[in-house]
Amino acid sequence: MDMIKVEHLNKFYGTSDNIIKALDDVSLTIAKGQFVAIVGPSGSGKSSLLHIIGGVDQATSGKVFINELDITKLNSEELAILRRRDLGIIYQFFNLIPVLTVEENIQLPTLLDHQKIDETYFEELISLIGLKPRLKSLPYQLSGGQQQRVAIARALMNKPNILLCDEPTGNLDSANSVEIIQYLKKTNVLYQQTIVLVTHDEDIALMADRIIHLKDGKIVKDEVLRR
Amino acid sequence: MSILKRFTIGSIKKNYPLAFICISGIILSTILVSTIVILVSTLRQYSMQYTYDVHGKYDAIIYNTNLQQVDLDASSRIVKVNNFGYASYKQEELMYINVIGVKNDYYDMASIDLVKGRLPENDQELLLPMNLITNSNEFHLYSTVELNLGYRAISNQLLTPLNDVFEHEYLIDEQKRTFKIVGFYKSSDFDQGSVHTAITSSYDYENSGYLLVAFDKNINVERYLHKQYPLHHFYINQPLQNMKNLVINDRDVQIVLILIVISLFVVLIASSALIYNIVAISYSYRFRQYGILKSIGTTSKQLLESIFIEMTLYSMIGIAIGLILGIFITREMLYLTTNLFKSILHGYFLVSGKLKIFVSVKSIIFIVVVMLIVIVISSYIPYLKLKRSKPMDLIRNQKPIKIGHLKDQGFLSEHLGIEYVLAKRNRKIDTHKYQIAAISLIISIVLFITSTSLISHIQKVNTRLSEYYTYDLLFMSDNQNLEDLNKIYQQFILIEDxxxxxxxxxxxxxxxxxxxxxxxxxxxxxxxxxxxxxxxxxxxxxxxxxxxxxxxxxxxxxxxxxxxxxxxxxxxxxxxxxxxxxxxxxxxxxxxxxxxxxxxxxxxxxxxxxxxxxxxxxxxxxxxxxxxxxSNHNYVYHRMQDIALDLEMNDVIILDYGENLDGEHARLNIMRVFSFVFVFIFSLLAMVSIFATVRTNILQRKRQIAMLNSIGISRFSLHRMLVYESIGLVFYAFIIGLVISVALSYGIYKYVYPFGVLPFRISLSSIILSFIVSLFIVVITIYYSLREMDKVNIIEIIKHDLM
Known part of the structure; x- marks a missing residue:
């Protein structure tokens, strides 16, 4: 079953005289539970593709299906609910809310949904990221690696079907980078989540099940490493 | 153009909404300051004109002197008066008529107000003060009067009109003169004792008599004359001296002045707070840029230059527009209240003429200087902060969060959700900015509640006062001759109205x-x-x-x-x-x-x-x-006076109670107009301030909003967060404003009504109304802010971070 399906996706910037094609007729499918890395040089369109899949940016044309739902037809409120419940997004710069504690940052998607916190799952998550002693700390009191672990936990809090990671290790040293990918792999196995990881680091990409190579907005190579 | 100027102008262009808000703040502040200053200068000019009209333009009268004896300042104006001597006119008590000979310049200098007849045209004609009619039955218009004129003396010393009548005084050099009475004038200030001044037209000044002097310089006239001419007698025009030296004895005028000074003080505080807030916001929005500039070696002096260019531009536009609008608003307010002002002033002065706006160069300079001081102080404080900050702190532009900010686990946090928690913490972190926005709101609330409470109190006192009177005019006379009384009553009741x-x-x-x-x-x-x-x-x-x-x-x-x-x-x-x-x-x-x-x-x-x-x-x-x-007490009052004059009825008292009530109503209406205008402008100030604060907070929190957006916050939740922030601001301002209003209203009540005609009461309706208006201001701000927030683009922010 395809968790993500992209059909003839185009994303153009600029005017007709000076048009920049960030994505040029991209089509792909990603199966449920697959861990996919998207690689490519700077400006190849990998982040644009991830943002459009995540519903935080709009395509010029084409369709994106998440779990068979065409998200290009959703309005901003429906997209917000989709992001809150079905998607988890992790950024390079962690993007934690500075005024909230580690605990509150992790619980934020559930709190915004006005749902009760699943304490057992929450305990499980914080054990997974190993930040139990820092729950009451504020983001600025944590190291970069710790902050990214909080961001992963926050992305997982609502048990999303898909985890979208935009250069999650771009701001970390190699030891922390490997550690973060290990966490992602662990959640992939544990919760059967589909993970799409954008990176320019070939070594990181090799840890995924499949690597999609982008160049000038087109898929130039799609290789499956393991099933 | 230097790189710094280019940077400044580029920044202004990029942040044009902030520039607009900053200029708006300066405009509003200038309007408030100029309204107060122009109003004060207009009222002062009006009072000055009134003093000239009623008390004359001379500073002093020097008696029994001649031009050779005086050596006054060259810039002074002198009017010469012939002294023809004194004649006693009442047998039962010694009273004198002092006949003086004058030229036309005297009438202007002494502000002679002709009541009946005409001015004398030669030295055979006489103009008498009205006091003579009420004191004696001997003087009638166009009749002739024979006076035995001589000079008052005692022990070979000549006396002046200022000297009391001594029992053993006598007249010297007496000679008979016959005059035709051609008119009566309203008695002058120097004409209230036992010596009344009769005026004839004289063309033969003998270098001896009285001198009316007016000094162009503002000096202590009494001290100056006593020092220069210790042997002479002087009459000092005290009302004019009081007016020139701003000596105010009237309690009501004192209250008005105190209120004006307080208003000016409050306006300056509010304006400073607003401009400081906007400038601080404007800087903080560019902290990152300033940080980068500092990190590449821009000196503090260069930063100050950049700020100076920006603030000079804002000041020039803001002060110019504010001044024009201030003059226009004051003119309109005076137009609306001119008759009311005259009713109030009528109690103190029998005012004639229009209350016209008076804008002097001095007052414009004063307004500009005050505003520039406010702007310089308001923009220098944020600059100091900028100067002291390290480049990296400015680049990070992130406030340290204290653990104390997190203590908010209460009933509201539990029930209003994460949006409330976020709103409360954001507000706590930006307390400083919110406090300044709150100050403007507090001032508006205080001004509104206090003025409406005072107005409602005065209104109740007035209603109470009007209940006491069933009539608006009262006539009584010492003459209780029934025939005379009946005659005048029959004429009175024929007066229309x-x-x-x-x-x-x-x-x-x-x-x-x-x-x-x-x-x-x-x-x-x-x-x-x-x-x-x-x-x-x-x-x-x-x-x-x-x-x-x-x-x-x-x-x-x-x-x-x-x-x-x-x-x-x-x-x-x-x-x-x-x-x-x-x-x-x-x-x-x-x-x-x-x-x-x-x-x-x-x-x-x-x-x-x-x-x-x-x-x-x-x-x-x-x-x-x-x-x-x-139906027209003013008209009836004057008609009654004329009838009494025509019937030569002496010692009458006509009391115009309607005028008193009109004065009270006018006072009330002026307060209404002024408090309305001031509350309105202050509310605008508060709005601008809140706009600036909320908008900048949103701009600065774009990243936070983008983060929340990316993890799926709904638009509704974002709006809720902002609404909670704004309501928190109103609630905070309202509670403080209410406490200050009650205290201030009570203070004013105690000062204005020390004996408490009615019990102290604060207007509940104004409290409710001020809360509603405050909410209204915030609702508008929220609406505007929501529009701003909806523009926040997640991708733009994320890209900005990557850059």
Missing amino acids: IEEASYITFSFDKATVLTEANKEIYVYIAYVDDITYQKSIVANGIKKGDGELYYDLAESYDASSKKYMRMNMLKERSVMWISNRQETLHLNYRLEKPPLGIDKFVADVVIIRPYSSYVKHKNTEDIMQFFFRS
């Missing part, structure tokens, strides 16, 4: 109430003209039988019910004995509606009888008074 008239002769007596254990009370017996008496019987629905009509007027304030209660001095059907009259009175009919002329100021109990039954008793000093209710 008189709606109702009555005459009453009051007789005051002590009575013993036989039916109440012989208690003694004071009563008035009012002999009301028969027509009014009959009207009163009909109006009160009385079927008259035996017994007296009475009105039991006394009232007292009952603290428990907070109301004025009729004391009802007498029980129903009392019987009283008046020993002076040897009469027993049966008080059978109590009036609820008194006849015209009987009011609550008269006495405890008034017995009302028809005038036809009037008999004068011994040991009573009965006085007849006339009462009128009119």
